[in-house]
Amino acid sequence: MSNVVTRATTLAAAAILATTGASVGAAQASALPSAPTCHVADLNLSLGEPDGAAGSLYYPILFTNTSTHTCALRGYPGVSVVDVRHHQIGTSAIRTGEPVDTVSVSPGDTVTAVFRTNSRGVVPSCRPVSAYVKVYPPNSFQAVQIPSHLRLCGAFEISPVQASDNS
The missing domain is CATH 1.20.5 (Single alpha-helices involved in coiled-coils or other helix-helix interfaces)
Incomplete structure (x- = not known):
């Protein structure tokens, strides 16, 4: 039993x-499957207009989805400045430590990450003027070089990718 x-x-x-x-x-x-990661081929990268506050300059990096499908970005881009020979000037941007979110980017939409440096004159040392800002989108091993003549002074920090206010 x-x-x-x-x-x-x-x-x-x-x-x-x-x-x-x-x-x-x-x-x-x-x-439902999540959107695939945005690749460099899916994106147009550019720099927005700088904004100054309290001795700092903030430069938005704009990631615009130029593909025909929605893709996603999550985390921090890799950012450095390079000279006309494409040699890096100084160290890469350090992460701000802000929490990251996965940001869905529909075709035609733009999301941003913002880098900060000090205004010239606030700190005694500045790097030579750059020819390009080199950006690796989050989770990418391929970079885009955006023509830009910048002088970084003191701090060089990058935020994670975030939804834009106008997207």
């Missing part, structure tokens, strides 16, 4: 596991 009870318990447990597993599997299968 204990054999019958044990067998019935085992069958009941197996049925519960099968039902639970099937429903978990069904929920996972029906979840």
Whole structure:
């Protein structure tokens, strides 16, 4: 008789596991896939107009989706400045430490990341003037060089990619 009870318990447990597993599997299968990561080929990168405040200059890097599909960006871009020979001037931008979100970018929409440096005269040392700002979109091993004559002074920080106010 204990054999019958044990067998019935085992069958009941197996049925519960099968039902639970099937429903978990069904929920996972029906979840919508997230948008693919934006690649350099999907994007047009440019610099927006700088904004100054409290001895700092803030430069928005604009990531515009030029593809025909929605893609996503998450995290911090890699940013440095380079000379006319495409040699890096100083160190790359350091991350601000702000939390990151996944930002969905529909065709034609623009999202931003902002880098900050000190205004000239606020700190005693500045780098030579750049010829380009070199930007690696988040999770990309391919960079875009944006023509720009910038003089970085003191701090060089980058924020994560965020939805633009006008997107």
